[in-house]
Amino acid sequence: MKATCWMGTRNVQVESVPDPAILNASDAIVRITSTAICGSDLHLYNGFIPSMKRGDVLGHEFMGEVVEVGKGVQHLSVGDRVVVPFPIACGHCAQCEREMYSLCENTNPNAWMAEKLWGYSPCGIYGYSHMLGGYAGGQAEYARVPFADVNPMKVPEELDDEQVLFLSDIFPTGYMAAEACGIQPGDTIAVWGCGPVGMFAIKSAYMLGAERVIAIDRFAYRLRMARERAGAETLDYAEVDIYEALEEMTGGRGPDHCIDCVGLEGHAPGIHGAYDKVKTTLMMETDRPVALRQAILACRSGGTISVAGVYGGFIDKFPMGAVVNRALTIKSGQTHVQRYMRPLLKRIQDGEIDPSFVVTHRMTLEDAAAGYEMFAKKEDECLKVVLKP
Numbered sequence: 001m002k003a004t005c006w007m008g009t010r011n012v013q014v015e016s017v018p019d020p021a022i023l024n025a026s027d028a029i030v031r032i033t034s035t036a037i038c039g040s041d042l043h044l045y046n047g048f049i050p051s052m053k054r055g056d057v058l059g060h061e062f063m064g065e066v067v068e069v070g071k072g073v074q075h076l077s078v079g080d081r082v083v084v085p086f087p088i089a090c091g092h093c094a095q096c097e098r099e100m101y102s103l104c105e106n107t108n109p110n111a112w113m114a115e116k117l118w119g120y121s122p123c124g125i126y127g128y129s130h131m132l133g134g135y136a137g138g139q140a141e142y143a144r145v146p147f148a149d150v151n152p153m154k155v156p157e158e159l160d161d162e163q164v165l166f167l168s169d170i171f172p173t174g175y176m177a178a179e180a181c182g183i184q185p186g187d188t189i190a191v192w193g194c195g196p197v198g199m200f201a202i203k204s205a206y207m208l209g210a211e212r213v214i215a216i217d218r219f220a221y222r223l224r225m226a227r228e229r230a231g232a233e234t235l236d237y238a239e240v241d242i243y244e245a246l247e248e249m250t251g252g253r254g255p256d257h258c259i260d261c262v263g264l265e266g267h268a269p270g271i272h273g274a275y276d277k278v279k280t281t282l283m284m285e286t287d288r289p290v291a292l293r294q295a296i297l298a299c300r301s302g303g304t305i306s307v308a309g310v311y312g313g314f315i316d317k318f319p320m321g322a323v324v325n326r327a328l329t330i331k332s333g334q335t336h337v338q339r340y341m342r343p344l345l346k347r348i349q350d351g352e353i354d355p356s357f358v359v360t361h362r363m364t365l366e367d368a369a370a371g372y373e374m375f376a377k378k379e380d381e382c383l384k385v386v387l388k389p
């Protein structure tokens with residue numbers, strides 16, 4: 001089959017690889033009809049995530065048709081149309097029973113690698129390094145889906161692929177980030193990053209009762225999309241001092257809650273941005289937490305900093321004094337997608353949201369390399385690329 005392979009930093013190629021096969025009785029094989037490039041795939045592309053190997057198949061946002069099931073699969077059949085959540089969960093360990101699916105204790109065969117960096121391991125994730133299981137991803141013609149009775153969700157025929165594909169990751173991810181803020185009616189929420197997850201965080205904050213959402217980015221087209229497609233007010237951090245602008249917009253108090261949808265490759269003008277750039281280049285710091293620092297300093301006292309952006313390792317100049325002295329709460333986590341898929345599908349069916357609003361580019365799988373490059377360089381007003389095998 002054809003698959004999108006990581007061949008080194010900023011080098012992605014569509015290669016011929018062996019078809020996936022059933023390895024365990026609980027597996028299914030899915031023929032992929034739509035898959036997407038995620039912002040977090042860019043961290044792999046740019047070489048920020050350790051333990052990638054040349055030839056690894058990328059992709060953790062995918063959906064398609066079940067073409068084969070293992071002997072133990074009871075709730076899925078050949079021909080079912082499914083969307084697949086990016087965290088691989090077993091469904092019966094202590095974490096899965098708490099619905100903390102991205103912390104599943106059974107699906108990362110390379111848990112020891114993650115334990116060295118993080119203390120304990122989260123779940124395995126498709127196409128996201130050997131440290132997170134070494135699973136082949138879904139930017140391909142077929143994928144093996146473990147624990148097929150637990151993970152994929154059947155989707156109704158009347159919804160097209162682009163309306164349900166993002167239940168695999170970015171819609172639940174934006175939603176969980178907003179939910180973590182405990183939004184009360186009338187609240188003002190600030191969102192760093194107007195990529196696809198940022199868009200869903202903005203929409204979700206409104207769905208959960210926010211009165212105002214202020215979105216922060218530096219690309220004019222992404223700020224425009226945040227205004228036009230998601231209804232946010234916007235700030236360009238290259239043009240204004242974000243702390244001062246937010247203070248002024250919120251009666252001198254700061255936004256009630258702040259959501260970081262940027263993660264480890266943040267940019268910033270001035271001394272802090274330069275500091276992180278030097279430190280990460282010299283491998284003295286793994287992540288550039290500029291959005292996170294800003295969010296902590298800007299948030300209203302007593303508010304929540306919800307972190308949806310991906311961080312991989314260690315950060316410097318973390319303003320812990322602000323967290324302690326102003327009673328801030330920090331919430332984060334890889335998304336427990338399985339917990340949100342059904343309720344969010346209902347919101348789509350009820351017409352509350354059509355997730356396809358983020359799609360700007362549709363390409364064939366063969367063009368995946370061009371899609372990565374365009375998304376990474378923010379060319380052609382690229383927000384979200386859907387690939388069709």
Ligand SMILES: [Zn+2]
Binds near residue numbers: 038039040061086
């Ligand atoms: Zn993703």
Ligand SMILES: [Zn+2]
Binds near residue numbers: 095
């Ligand atoms: Zn589990």
